Amino acid sequence: MGIAPTDEQIAIQTSRARHVIAMANAGAAKTTTLALRIAESITRGVWPESIVALTFSSEAARVLQARLIEIGVDAKVARRVRCVTFDALAQQVLNDFEGVQPPFLASNEALAPHVRATVARLQLENAQRRSPRELWLPEHNDLIFEFLTLARQIKARMVRPELDDGETIEERAELLGIPEGVFLLYRHLERERAGDGVGPRWRTEFDATYDLACLLQAGEVQVPLPEYRIVIVDELQDMNPATYVVLEHLLARGKAFFTGAGDFDQVIHRWAGADVNFIRSQFGQGWRNVESLPLTRTYRHGPVMALATAALKNKAVVSGRVHETRLRLVPYADPRDAADKVVADILDWKSRGGQLDACAVVLRAPYQSIHIENALLEAGIGWRVEGLESYLLRSEILMLRGVIAFALEDYESIPGVDKRLKVLHALLLWQQFDWGARRLEDSALKTAAAQPELFDAFLKGLLLKPQTRADKQARHLSDDEAAEADARFLEKINALRQSGRGEEANTLLNLRRADAETIDESSAQRNARLRLEQALAMLRAAPADAPAHALLERAVDMLQLRRVARDIFIAPSRALMVTRSIEGFIDASRRRNLSLHDFAHWLRKAEVREARLRAAGAVLLCTVEAAKGQEFQAVMLPYLEAGAFPMAGCDRAEESNRFYVAITRVRDELSLYVPAAAERVSPFVEAMQVGKAVARGRLQVDAHF
Ligand SMILES: Nc1ncnc2c1ncn2[C@@H]1O[C@H](COP(=O)(O)OP(=O)(O)OP(=O)(O)O)[C@@H](O)[C@H]1O
Incomplete structure (x- = not known):
C-alpha cells in the first residue's frame, strides 16, 4: 500500500455504522479514505461487483478508480468495483428497464x-x-x-x-x-x-437521474435497481434532491452500507442544482445509525498552502504533510505576457526534472487557453485538454481554416481526413446551413474530406449555391435514401408513360424541375452565403505577400462572425469565447507576420508537431471544473485579475469556491499569475495573504526538522 492510513482514516475505513459521513477540507484525503473503505470491504470478503462508487463527474469516477489501485488494490479487482456518475448509472438502469435508448x-x-x-x-x-x-x-x-x-x-x-x-x-x-x-x-x-x-x-444531461428518481418516487412500476452491498459517494456537496432519491432507493434495495465524503466549500455546480443547504438540512434525515467522522488534516500540500487556504476561506485548515510547498506570485503586463511566463515556468519545471504530465495550467474559462496554447506551440511543449477544447479545434477556427483553404485553393493545408471533415462541418454550421443531422453523416461530406480536390466542389456546389426547394426537401434524407427516392421517382415516371399518362409524367417532371430551380433559403443563410462570397473575393484579390493577420481581420469583419456567433450559440459565454478565440487566432498570425499561405502551412506543421510532442508527455490545460478532484505536483493559475476571477457577473460565493478548488489542486508548487497593476489583482489572491502564509508556513516546516 502506498500510504500509511491515519487514525482518522482507519476510523472511517473500519466503522461499523451503517451510514458514515465525512465532510472535510480539500486534500484532506476524502477520496483516498473512500478508496480505503472499499479496499477494507473487499478484504472482508465483499464481492467487488457488489460495491458501487458514485460521483457527479466522470473525471471524479476515474480518479476514484485510479486511487483504488494507488492504495494497493489489485488492478483487476479494482476494475470490478463500479465507479460511475449518478447519471450514467441512471441511464443504464433506464435503458434496461425501457428496452430502448432515446437520443x-x-x-x-x-x-x-x-x-x-x-x-x-x-x-x-x-x-x-x-x-x-x-x-x-x-x-x-x-x-x-x-x-x-x-x-x-x-x-x-x-x-x-x-x-x-x-x-x-x-x-x-x-x-x-x-x-x-x-x-x-x-x-x-x-x-x-x-x-x-x-x-x-430524448434525454439530456441529468434527465436520466431525474426520470429514474420520478419513477422510483412514484413507485407505480417496479424499476429493477441493481443490488449493491456497499454504496460510496464522493463529492457529497453536489447532492441534490433528485440524486438523493436514487441514493435512498439504492441503499434500500441492497440494504447497503453507505459512506460519503464531501467539502462544503467545493460547491461550484449550483447552476446544475448542487445545493449545500440540502446537504446541511435534509441529507440523511431519518437515517439511523449515522456516524459523522472527521478528517482534519490536508495531506496534499504543506503548511504554506494550508495557511493560505485558511486565510482565503476564513476556516481552520491544517496540513499533515511536512513539505515546503512553493507558493509564489508572478506579475504580468498583459495576457500574452502572462502566457509567456506560464510557459517559461513550465520549461523551468521541466529543467528541474519535473514531469510535464504532473503539471497543470488551470483556467477560469476556456477562452483563456488561447495565448497559452500559442505560447506552448511556439515553445514546443505538448499539451492535453480537459473541460475545454483546444482553440485550434473550436468550430470558429476550423471554419476560418476552411475559408483560408478555399481562398488559397490549398486544401492540403488542413492535415488529415478527420480534421478536414470537422472543417466541413464547421463551415456548414457557420454558414447557418439548415442541414438535417443525418446529412452531417453524409458520405458526400466524408468523400470531400478524404479527397481534398473535392473541397472545391463542396464550396461551389453547396456553400456558395443558393439552397433550392429541392435541397430543402432532401435535407432529412441520407445519401442512400436520396438515391432511393430518385430511383422511385424515375420508376413512377416510366410507369406513367408506359400506361399512356405522359401528360401526368411531364407535370411531375416540371414540378420537380421547379423545385430544383426555386430558391428557398432563410435570410440568415442567404446573407451568410453572400458574405462568404465577398470574403473569399477579398482574400483572393489580396497581394500574395499581404500579412495574414490583416487579411483575417478583414475577413472576420466581412463574415460578421461575432454577430453570427450570437445567433448560433445558446450560452452567452460561448459567444464571447468565439470572439476571444478569433482574436487569439489572429494574434498568432500577427506574431509570426507571415503571408496567408505561409501562415496556413505554419499551422499545419505546428499541428503535426503538437501531436508528436503530446505523445512524448504533455501538460494539462483544464478548467477548474475539470480539475476538481484531481491533484498535480505543479499548478499554474494564470489571469488572476478582478473581472476574470472572480468572473464578472457570476455569484461571488461560488467564485470563491471555484478559486478554492483551483488553488487546492497543488501538491508541490503553485504559481499565481497576477496583473502588475496592484489594483487589478484578484481579491481572492489578496485574501490568501501569500507573504504571511509563506513566512509562517516555512517556520512550521523548519520546526519539524
Ligand atoms: N494517510 C496518508 N498519508 C499521506 N498522504 C495521504 C494519506 N492519505 C491521503 N494522502 C494523500 O493526500 C492527497 C489528497 O488526498 P485525496 O485526493 O484523497 O483528498 P480529497 O480530500 O479527496 O481531495 P479533494 O477535496 O480535492 O477531492 C493525495 O495525494 C493522497 O495520496
Whole structure:
C-alpha cells in the first residue's frame, strides 16, 4: 500500500455504522479514505461487483478508480468495483428497464430547437386566448440558455410538471419563485420529451437521474435497481434532491452500507442544482445509525498552502504533510505576457526534472487557453485538454481554416481526413446551413474530406449555391435514401408513360424541375452565403505577400462572425469565447507576420508537431471544473485579475469556491499569475495573504526538522 492510513482514516475505513459521513477540507484525503473503505470491504470478503462508487463527474469516477489501485488494490479487482456518475448509472438502469435508448442531446444547441418549437406553440395559444397573458418566454439564445439552466435546477429539486388538484400554473410558479412562463414552458417541454410511446423522445444531461428518481418516487412500476452491498459517494456537496432519491432507493434495495465524503466549500455546480443547504438540512434525515467522522488534516500540500487556504476561506485548515510547498506570485503586463511566463515556468519545471504530465495550467474559462496554447506551440511543449477544447479545434477556427483553404485553393493545408471533415462541418454550421443531422453523416461530406480536390466542389456546389426547394426537401434524407427516392421517382415516371399518362409524367417532371430551380433559403443563410462570397473575393484579390493577420481581420469583419456567433450559440459565454478565440487566432498570425499561405502551412506543421510532442508527455490545460478532484505536483493559475476571477457577473460565493478548488489542486508548487497593476489583482489572491502564509508556513516546516 502506498500510504500509511491515519487514525482518522482507519476510523472511517473500519466503522461499523451503517451510514458514515465525512465532510472535510480539500486534500484532506476524502477520496483516498473512500478508496480505503472499499479496499477494507473487499478484504472482508465483499464481492467487488457488489460495491458501487458514485460521483457527479466522470473525471471524479476515474480518479476514484485510479486511487483504488494507488492504495494497493489489485488492478483487476479494482476494475470490478463500479465507479460511475449518478447519471450514467441512471441511464443504464433506464435503458434496461425501457428496452430502448432515446437520443442523448448533449448540447444546448441540440436542445434549442425543441425549446423554440414549444415557445412558438405557447405564444400562439396565448395569442388566441381572449385575454392573452404577459408571459416570459425565451426567444433569443441567451434567454433560452437561462431557461435551460433554470429547468435543470427545477429537475434537481424534483419539481414535477404536473399540477396538484386545483392548483394553477401561476400558483406553482410563485411557490417555486420563478416566472410563470418558465414553469409553463418547463411543463410543456417535459410533456414533449415524455413522448407517447415507450421511453422519452430524448434525454439530456441529468434527465436520466431525474426520470429514474420520478419513477422510483412514484413507485407505480417496479424499476429493477441493481443490488449493491456497499454504496460510496464522493463529492457529497453536489447532492441534490433528485440524486438523493436514487441514493435512498439504492441503499434500500441492497440494504447497503453507505459512506460519503464531501467539502462544503467545493460547491461550484449550483447552476446544475448542487445545493449545500440540502446537504446541511435534509441529507440523511431519518437515517439511523449515522456516524459523522472527521478528517482534519490536508495531506496534499504543506503548511504554506494550508495557511493560505485558511486565510482565503476564513476556516481552520491544517496540513499533515511536512513539505515546503512553493507558493509564489508572478506579475504580468498583459495576457500574452502572462502566457509567456506560464510557459517559461513550465520549461523551468521541466529543467528541474519535473514531469510535464504532473503539471497543470488551470483556467477560469476556456477562452483563456488561447495565448497559452500559442505560447506552448511556439515553445514546443505538448499539451492535453480537459473541460475545454483546444482553440485550434473550436468550430470558429476550423471554419476560418476552411475559408483560408478555399481562398488559397490549398486544401492540403488542413492535415488529415478527420480534421478536414470537422472543417466541413464547421463551415456548414457557420454558414447557418439548415442541414438535417443525418446529412452531417453524409458520405458526400466524408468523400470531400478524404479527397481534398473535392473541397472545391463542396464550396461551389453547396456553400456558395443558393439552397433550392429541392435541397430543402432532401435535407432529412441520407445519401442512400436520396438515391432511393430518385430511383422511385424515375420508376413512377416510366410507369406513367408506359400506361399512356405522359401528360401526368411531364407535370411531375416540371414540378420537380421547379423545385430544383426555386430558391428557398432563410435570410440568415442567404446573407451568410453572400458574405462568404465577398470574403473569399477579398482574400483572393489580396497581394500574395499581404500579412495574414490583416487579411483575417478583414475577413472576420466581412463574415460578421461575432454577430453570427450570437445567433448560433445558446450560452452567452460561448459567444464571447468565439470572439476571444478569433482574436487569439489572429494574434498568432500577427506574431509570426507571415503571408496567408505561409501562415496556413505554419499551422499545419505546428499541428503535426503538437501531436508528436503530446505523445512524448504533455501538460494539462483544464478548467477548474475539470480539475476538481484531481491533484498535480505543479499548478499554474494564470489571469488572476478582478473581472476574470472572480468572473464578472457570476455569484461571488461560488467564485470563491471555484478559486478554492483551483488553488487546492497543488501538491508541490503553485504559481499565481497576477496583473502588475496592484489594483487589478484578484481579491481572492489578496485574501490568501501569500507573504504571511509563506513566512509562517516555512517556520512550521523548519520546526519539524
Ligand atoms: N494517510 C496518508 N498519508 C499521506 N498522504 C495521504 C494519506 N492519505 C491521503 N494522502 C494523500 O493526500 C492527497 C489528497 O488526498 P485525496 O485526493 O484523497 O483528498 P480529497 O480530500 O479527496 O481531495 P479533494 O477535496 O480535492 O477531492 C493525495 O495525494 C493522497 O495520496
